[in-house]
Each structure stands twice: as structure tokens, then as C-alpha cells.
Amino acid sequence: MKITQLNLREVKIPLRFQFSQSNNAGALHSHSAILEVHTAEGIIGYGESCPRTYVTGEDIAAVQKGLQLVSPEIKGASIHSIEEVEDRLMQWEKKGIGPSVRCALELAFLDAWSKTQEKPLADILGSKPPEVISYSLILPLLRPASLEQLLPKIRHFSPPSVKLKVDAKLEETVNKIHLIRSFFGQELPIRVDVNGGWALQQAEKIIPRLIEQGITSFEQPLPAGQREGLAVLSQRFGKDVRIMADESLLSLEQAKRLIENGCVNHFNLKASKLGGIFSSLEVYQLAHEHDIPCQLGAHFGEASLLTTAGILLSGMAGAMTAYEGAMGTFLLEKDIIVPSITMGLDGRLDTQAGLPKIGLGLIDMAALEQYTQGPAINPNQLLSSLKSNIKR
Incomplete structure (x- = not known):
């Protein structure tokens, strides 16, 4: 090849509802x-990646x-x-090329290789995903009144679990948990994602209150660089709940440091x-060696190229504690893959039927062109132009 x-x-697709979290005011x-x-x-x-300045520093x-x-x-x-x-x-990676670049390259190479070999990527990679994956419903950071307006719009969903984006407003968070359970059922498992939005003292106050509400998973409670604070939370609460790394976990080296310092007891894996x-x-295997469970994560707004990548990863790794992604056209106005790899209303996805036969999925060229911002960029031409400008 x-x-x-x-x-x-650069592709931007309108969302069906605004998505907010503590480190991102709101995306349309x-x-x-x-x-x-x-x-x-x-x-x-x-290939696809989701560069996020507030996660990897990339745009x-x-x-x-x-x-x-490269x-x-x-x-x-x-x-x-x-x-x-x-x-x-x-x-x-050793040369400092960022994760969003490497992810897009890897997936594009794999997609092209699968098409060239005319073999499914699952076979090429030795991936054996679960026959059915149950995905969580992810709810954005909203005021209680706005959440109350959103819930009827998704009344047809019966998710196996919910991840709620939260901030430091404790009473509002408690009210939202009550709202969600009154809507979907009192036994619904709910975990929270703070996106680094708490200070240590806030976390020490909020976590016990949310444990009382049946919350047992706290994702990235502190900003990414506060490993010592994460270790304090893990030591204090880790026997009872999950203290999960997301923005703190961007590489194998960071995973090693988190483990060595006892910072967290759970990892969130996102391909991008x-x-x-x-x-x-590699990160999953390291975590497994140290008895640290992982969940399969996803950035909001991922198209089905990354959804397929997540499914393939799950089949190469092993059981995850939760699965995120496959929101497809529930969140996106339109996907660039046909058919869109989207979970059912019950959160379930039949991977045998849903995985593309060849590559990462069939591109809808009309949709891709529609949502591409400006002309497609040829890095080779840009590099030649850059060298020319430097010589001048």
C-alpha cells in the first residue's frame, strides 16, 4: 500500500442540543x-480525531x-x-507528535489497509468485541430547569446507565440526580463527570454528599495536573467509589505516573x-496488570469512524466497566458515515450487525463535503509553502 x-x-456538524461541561461552556x-x-x-x-484544547491542548x-x-x-x-x-x-509519539494527529493517521491507515486487503478490520486486528454493547447516556452540564426541559425530549430512551456532567453547585447536582431518577427510574446507575471542575476542598465536601445519593463513580474530580490531590481523594474515598482519570490520562507515561503515585483507581480510555x-x-494492558478497571470513553460529537474504533478497541482489550459513544444521529444532525453506527433507544448496539464489513465505515461524501469547513488541506503542499516562506 x-x-x-x-x-x-475540519468538520463541524450541528448538534441536536447544546452540549456543555465544566471545562467547555457549550457547543452547538x-x-x-x-x-x-x-x-x-x-x-x-x-481517519478521525477530536482535537480539544481543554483536553490535549490541540486544536x-x-x-x-x-x-x-510527518x-x-x-x-x-x-x-x-x-x-x-x-x-x-x-x-x-517519541518525536512529540500529538495524540489527535496520531489517532487520525492510525485510523486512516487502518481504513485504507482494510479496503486494500478486502478484509474486516476486526479480523485484521484480532478484535472480538462483545456481541452486544450497552452504552451509557451522557447528559450535559445544565441548570435543573434546562435539564427538566431536555428530559421529555429523550423520553423514549431507556439507558442502562447515565453519566451526568457536573460542576461545583452541590445542591443543583443533587436536584438533577433526583430529576433523572424520577424520569428514568430510582434504580438507574448514575456516575458523574467533573471535567476537572472542583478544587480539592470542594471535592472532599461534595463526594460524601453524592455518595449518599448513590453515586459511586467520580470522573476527573480535580484539574489534570493535580495528581497529589487525586491521590488524597483516592486514599480517602477509593475503597468505596471510583476516582477516575480522564484529562489526567493522555499517554502511557502519564498512566504509569498515576499508578505509581496511587492517584486514581479507574481509567477512562478514549482513542482520540x-x-x-x-x-x-497499551494503557489498558498496563491498567489490567495493576488491577485498575477501565471504561471506554468518547468525546461528545464523535462521528462513527471513532465509534467503530472504540468498538474495535473493546474487542482487543477486554471487559470495560462502562461504554460511552455511539450517540450518532441522536446527537449529530447527520453522520458522515452511512449507516450511522448509533445505539438503540435502550443503549444497546449489536456489534455483529453494526460493525462495517470493510474499513471503519462507508463515507457519505455529500455529508462530508457539506460539513467540511473550507477546502480540504493538503499538508504536503502546505509544507512546501512553509519551506518556501522560510527560505525567503
């Missing part, structure tokens, strides 16, 4: 980097810059095996923030 060209697209559109890898055989592989410009740096190694290169793809990704399927699998 010989690579001839790369094209980068998805925001993805879609990478095209063209081959001499006439194949186009598509679409950072993805563009990263691609400019494009001289890619253009004209021949890929002979999946192992070669893994090796290249490892080298790029960790640099793809292979690097996420």
Missing part, C-alpha cells in the same frame, strides 16, 4: 479532524502542524503490514486523546 497524498478536513457543533490517506491503488482511507491548527511535520515521511511511503503502522506511530487504538490498548 503506497501513500500518495494526505488531505485534512461537533468538531472533528477528518484525515484522508490516498494510495497508489486508488484507495482512500479515512485543528495543531493537527495541521503535526501532519506537516508528511515528508508519509508521501511515497509503502506500508507492508499493520506492525509497520504501529512502529511509525510509536516513533511519531490517547493517540489511537494501539496506544489505548
Whole structure:
């Protein structure tokens, strides 16, 4: 498989409802980097990542810059095996290429390889996902009155569990938990995601109150860099509840430090923030060695390319404590994959029927063109232009 060209697209798809969390005031559109890898055989592989400045520090410009740096190694290169793809990704990580860049590249290479070999990616990767995955419903950060307005709009859902985005307003959070349970049932498992929105003293006050409400999972309660504070929370509450790393967990090295310092007792794995399927699998394996459970996470607004990647990861790793993603057209106005890989109203997804037969999914070119912001960018051309400007 010989690579001839790369094209980068910035894709924004309108959301069916505004999505807010403590580190992001509110989004009305998805925001993805879609990478095209063209081959001499006439194949186009598509990859996706979700650069988030408030997670990895990356935006679409950072993805563009990263691609400019690696494009001289890619253009004209021949890929002979999946192992070669893994090796290249490892080298790029050592060179400081960001996770969103690596994820988009990895998925585009895998998509193109599957199409070239005419084999399902699950077979190529040795992935054996659960026959049925039950996905959680993710609810954004809203005031109680706004949540009360949203719930009737999703009344047809019967999710197995809910993840609620929260801030430091304790009484509002308690009220929202009551609202959700009154709507979906008193036995509904609810976990909370703080997105680093609490200070240590706030967390020490809020966690016991939410434990009283039956909350047993607290995702990223403190800002990403506060490992000592996370360790304090894990020591105090970790026997009874999950203290989970998300924004604090962006690499294998960070995973090692979190484990060595006893910072958390749970990991949230997202392909985009960790640099793809292979690097996420490394983190899972390390966690498994140290008896740290993992959940499969997702950025809001992911298209079905990343949903497929998450399913494949789950089949290469092992059981997860929860599964997120597959929101598809429940959240997006339209997906760029047809059919959209979207969970059912009960949160369940039949992976045997839902996984694409070849590649990561069939691209809806009309939708892709519709939601691409400006022209697709060729990093090779940009690199030539950059070198020319430097010489001047």
C-alpha cells in the first residue's frame, strides 16, 4: 500500500442540543479532524480525531502542524503490514507528535489497509468485541430547569446507565440526580463527570454528599495536573467509589505516573486523546496488570469512524466497566458515515450487525463535503509553502 497524498478536513456538524461541561461552556457543533490517506491503488482511507484544547491542548491548527511535520515521511511511503503502522506511530509519539494527529493517521491507515486487503478490520486486528454493547447516556452540564426541559425530549430512551456532567453547585447536582431518577427510574446507575471542575476542598465536601445519593463513580474530580490531590481523594474515598482519570490520562507515561503515585483507581480510555487504538490498548494492558478497571470513553460529537474504533478497541482489550459513544444521529444532525453506527433507544448496539464489513465505515461524501469547513488541506503542499516562506 503506497501513500500518495494526505488531505485534512475540519468538520463541524450541528448538534441536536447544546452540549456543555465544566471545562467547555457549550457547543452547538461537533468538531472533528477528518484525515484522508490516498494510495497508489486508488484507495482512500479515512481517519478521525477530536482535537480539544481543554483536553490535549490541540486544536485543528495543531493537527495541521503535526501532519506537516510527518508528511515528508508519509508521501511515497509503502506500508507492508499493520506492525509497520504501529512502529511509525510509536516513533511519531517519541518525536512529540500529538495524540489527535496520531489517532487520525492510525485510523486512516487502518481504513485504507482494510479496503486494500478486502478484509474486516476486526479480523485484521484480532478484535472480538462483545456481541452486544450497552452504552451509557451522557447528559450535559445544565441548570435543573434546562435539564427538566431536555428530559421529555429523550423520553423514549431507556439507558442502562447515565453519566451526568457536573460542576461545583452541590445542591443543583443533587436536584438533577433526583430529576433523572424520577424520569428514568430510582434504580438507574448514575456516575458523574467533573471535567476537572472542583478544587480539592470542594471535592472532599461534595463526594460524601453524592455518595449518599448513590453515586459511586467520580470522573476527573480535580484539574489534570493535580495528581497529589487525586491521590488524597483516592486514599480517602477509593475503597468505596471510583476516582477516575480522564484529562489526567493522555499517554502511557502519564498512566504509569498515576499508578505509581496511587492517584486514581479507574481509567477512562478514549482513542482520540490517547493517540489511537494501539496506544489505548497499551494503557489498558498496563491498567489490567495493576488491577485498575477501565471504561471506554468518547468525546461528545464523535462521528462513527471513532465509534467503530472504540468498538474495535473493546474487542482487543477486554471487559470495560462502562461504554460511552455511539450517540450518532441522536446527537449529530447527520453522520458522515452511512449507516450511522448509533445505539438503540435502550443503549444497546449489536456489534455483529453494526460493525462495517470493510474499513471503519462507508463515507457519505455529500455529508462530508457539506460539513467540511473550507477546502480540504493538503499538508504536503502546505509544507512546501512553509519551506518556501522560510527560505525567503
